[in-house]
Amino acid sequence: MKSRIVVYKPVPDDVLAYLREHAEVVEVDGTQHDPFVAALKDADGAIGSTVRITPAMLDGASRLKALSTISVGYDAFDVADLTRRRIVLTHTPDVLTESTADTVFALILATARRVVELADWVKAGQWTHSVGPAQFGVEVQRKTLGIVGLGRIGGAVARRAALGFSMKVLYTNRSPNPDAERQYGARRVELRALLEESDFVCLQMPLSDETRHMIGAPQFNAMKKSAILINAARGPVVDEAALIDALRSGTILAAGLDVFEQEPLAADSPLLTMRNVVALPHIGSATHETRHAMARCAAENLISALQGTLTRNIVNREALAR
Template identity: 55%
Template sequence: MKKRIVLYKRLSDALLARLHQHVEVTYVDTTGKDGLARLRDALPGAHGLLGASLRLDHSLLDLAPQLQVVSSVSVGVDNYDIAELTRRGVLLTNTPDVLTETTADTGFALILASARRVVELANWVRDGHWQANLGPSHFGCDVHGKTLGIVGMGRIGEALARRGAAGFGMRVLYHSSRPKPEVDARHGAQYRSLDALLSEADFVCLTVPLSSSTEELIGARELALMKPEAILVNIARGRVVNERALIDALREQRIRAAGLDVFVQEPLPVDSPLLHLANVVATPHIGSATQETREAMARCAVENLLSALAGQRPANLVNEQAWGNGQPNNTIAT
């Protein structure tokens, strides 16, 4: 008998067909007003879950006593109580690697758009204000040859470093849990303490995962360390930054600008002060949002799920401690 999974993300026909070969699929659209209720109805008897952006609390997990794997179509796993999943013997998988380059592209797009005031001036032209040559009040700042500070030197951080050093001749500084000599050698990067990086960098780009140690990592004190002409770019998670402190710093022009793809509340409320500041470029969490990358992420998530349900160790297992911890032996054949 096929195992049963609950799918709460739309997939391409090819990936849906791949799932149907091996498992019974129940699709739940969780975006509607009764989406959560439909999900709750679908959970009993589920052996696997596949989707993204769903916060699984104890009450939902209690409805799925046969659950073996949660396959998230994301690299970030801050939506999940990893300790609780591990305690229950439920594997959690994610989709790293496949979104690295695309997310780094997004980070550099925000660097360029913020520095050259692309969105602000494009809207200025669209509104019919371009009646004469530009003057100094409309000038942006250069990116090439400047100092790029990267907070979080993982896969995405290194992809940014490569773009900055090789493409724009930038001096690269980084802060992470430890110095990484291999990164230094590849990109001429230099390790700094967080405070030193903030005070030296012209562009500060955040790529850290969200955790108890990184929540509000950048607050009023840290923003005060940045140069007045510096730009903050956040492609990590919204809660890595104290949003109120950032709004104050931008309003008072204590930093030049910010390029933001992530926010404390998503979607960003229409009354957010960030939407009314000319020195903010705000995008709707598009870090990995290309057709090619989203399909690759979904494909990775499908293979993670099928591997786990077949009793094979998934390629992208997040909670290693759950492997072999209470996993049922009744697996599927792939």
């Protein structure tokens, strides 16, 4: 008898066909709470992303064995609760590394060279004379990049920085990254030293109780006035109100943001009126190629988890042991 799978976010046709080869598939809109919860009650597994799945939503889902998120982040789930229920959670940590690192570096270059601001300046017909100091940006070459969280994506950013732009790389991480130290000359320092020394502060840590609002007013005050903050990790790792104050007051120079505390970003957010902010709509991994690879990876994760053969991309391996 085939397993029953709930697909709660659209996936490419070929990925849907793959799932149907191995399981009975029920498609629902994950944003429609009641139909989604009802579908989970009879499901062995589910695949999707973005939608928060709370413990209460799983109370009647006695058959559920595995959840597969089409993302590297898993803050939409209560992992401890899933483990208690013996539900395996899988994610897609490898396939989006390079595209997300590209987005990070696009934000570095766009903020440093004021790309969005000056493109709008040209489109507004204000380019009537040669550019002068009022339009100058700052160099990226040979500057210091501080990376908070040197995992897969952080390491890919460090490679671009060190090998492509001759940047000095500092990092903070729970554990050393000897590969980055050897290949890119990265140096592990305490967060305070990283903030004080870096020209660009790049946030790459996951969202957790420990990292929520990890960067706030004290951290902005420790940064150089010429420093630029880059956040393509998770919005809530930054105290957004403190960031707005820091940008308004000149405590830091600029910010390149792909994530926000509330998404989509409210139309009346002060961040949208600031010339020293580049704001993107959470496009870190948003290329056709990468999103397809993520969906395929998530589908394979789910089928393997239901078949009992999954050995990688497991968030809560303890659930298997139980």
